[in-house]
Amino acid sequence: MMDSPVGSLSGALRWGDNGVPYSVEFNDQYFCQDNGYDEAVHVCCRGNSLQERFSALDPSCPGTFTIIETGFGTGLDFCCARQVWEQSAPPSWKLHFVSLELYPLGKDDMARALGLWPALGDIGHELAGCYEPSPGRVRDWYFKDRQVRLTIVFDDVVAALARITADNIAPQRADAWFLDGFAPSKNPAMWSEQVFEAMAALSKPGTTLSTFTVAGFVRRGLEARGFEVRKIPAHGKKNQMLTGKFNPEK
Numbered sequence: 188m189m190d191s192p193v194g195s196l197s198g199a200l201r202w203g204d205n206g207v208p209y210s211v212e213f214n215d216q217y218f219c220q221d222n223g224y225d226e227a228v229h230v231c232c233r234g235n236s237l238q239e240r241f242s243a244l245d246p247s248c249p250g251t252f253t254i255i256e257t258g259f260g261t262g263l264d265f266c267c268a269r270q271v272w273e274q275s276a277p278p279s280w281k282l283h284f285v286s287l288e289l290y291p292l293g294k295d296d297m298a299r300a301l302g303l304w305p306a307l308g309d310i311g312h313e314l315a316g317c318y319e320p321s322p323g324r325v326r327d328w329y330f331k332d333r334q335v336r337l338t339i340v341f342d343d344v345v346a347a348l349a350r351i352t353a354d355n356i357a358p359q360r361a362d363a364w365f366l367d368g369f370a371p372s373k374n375p376a377m378w379s380e381q382v383f384e385a386m387a388a389l390s391k392p393g394t395t396l397s398t399f400t401v402a403g404f405v406r407r408g409l410e411a412r413g414f415e416v417r418k419i420p421a422h423g424k425k426n427q428m429l430t431g432k433f434n435p436e437k
């Protein structure tokens with residue numbers, strides 16, 4: 188089914204017959220088999236109502252919309268968010284996309300993964316062309332005349348979230364979260380109480396979240412930190428996914 192392992196900094200990446208990258212270490216794939224692009228748009232962008240929220244930003248009162256993601260992986264979620272941003276946000280506003288990654292893909296692997304999605308247009312090529320995995324470091328890239336800033340903290344999720352706070356990387360805190368570790372049963376470090384606690388500290392009333400998983404301990408962990416969560420229909424073969432809103436007063 189799978190061809191032989193290829194190089195990645197995680198040392199354990201394989202490619203399925205359908206071209207989907209698969210982590211041997213976590214026994215999971217980076218995105219779904221049938222259409223990872225549609226899944227990313229549905230789970231991350233629709234799950235956080237990004238198009239509606241970007242369109243509603245007041246052009247005469249410019250600011251920064253901040254998305255924080257757990258698990259940068261191939262960069263597909265970032266590319267989808269950037270695409271929706273360019274289609275719907277006023278040019279006076281800026282998008283700051285902050286992500287974190289402990290086992291970064293190599294440059295060639297990212298190019299191969301993003302090359303699967305012609306719907307991204309040049310956005311995927313642009314990312315793959317400038318991206319450099321930089322373990323231990325915090326790196327910034329700017330796109331679209333500096334309207335879009337990507338920051339990746341190359342560290343373990345808990346340490347990375349602590350660095351985002353300590354270094355004031357997201358000064359206005361998150362407007363939206365993309366929770367995209369591998370499945371909680373296979374990658375529990377990405378779904379720990381420490382992660383949920385750090386998320387609450389980096390959120391403000393009205394901050395939203397979305398994730399493909401509806402695992403009970405994830406729902407309970409988020410609720411215990413002040414997120415109201417609900418299940419909504421998922422993409423493709425999956426039945427449900429989770430969205431949420433930070434409401435610490437409740």
Ligand SMILES: C[S@@+](CC[C@H](N)C(=O)[O-])C[C@H]1O[C@@H](n2cnc3c(N)ncnc32)[C@H](O)[C@@H]1O
Nearest residue numbers: 258259260261262263264289290343344368369
């Ligand atoms: C499902 S993939 C993310 C897919 C990604 N959002 C995309 O658009 O391609 C999960 C990612 O979490 C990363 N990861 C796993 N454990 C981690 C940890 N403890 N700290 C930081 N990143 C981790 C993996 O290396 C992988 O890239």
